[in-house]
Amino acid sequence: KNEVEQSPQNLTAQEGEFITINCSYSVGISALHWLQQHPGGGIVSLFMLSSGKKKHGRLIATINIQEKHSSLHITASHPRDSAVYICAVRRASGSRLTFGEGTQLTVNP
């Protein structure tokens, strides 16, 4: 079993829909990252969370440390949100990141 599990693996939505991507992990962490990767592009860090909730524009990320679970929400989704969203955790000891497999999001107009 992977230490970081994401669901769903693939998600197709219509423009305007509210989207949720989930991440569960099984190790102690000091931080959790949500990353975005566009086709053929690099990886961009969206959020870094160690507790609670963060919001940036239409993106909201939450984390529940006790339940070892995080969610990424996109409100009023748009085709330009189509990308792979990756959850990564930084272990409590050390600086190494462990990645989930990613969620491929497609938002249709």
Add this chain to the structure above:
Amino acid sequence: NAGVTQTPKFQVLKTGQSMTLQCAQDMNHNSMYWYRQDPGMGLRLIYYSASEGTTDKGEVPNGYNVSRLNKREFSLRLESAAPSQTSVYFCASVFNTEAFFGQGTRLTVV
């Protein structure tokens, strides 16, 4: 991804050839990493360097070597490329809990 520069962006190698992927960061970070990304799998750690002059193996180090000659640069070398090393490679630089990634290198070994 301002701050992490990775070269080249694309490379095709023949089996047995060697090459070095270059990575540089200008953020004065101690920790740098090399990952590979394959379809259906998350990014996997090849090697990392916690500070200048130190390197450690990650999950998938076989067939690779690294060099951290100074704080700014962390290179990844394939001494004898194999088709199994066809992948997209990412360099990353980490400070505290912020992570920055290079643009990636798409490597094909034929």
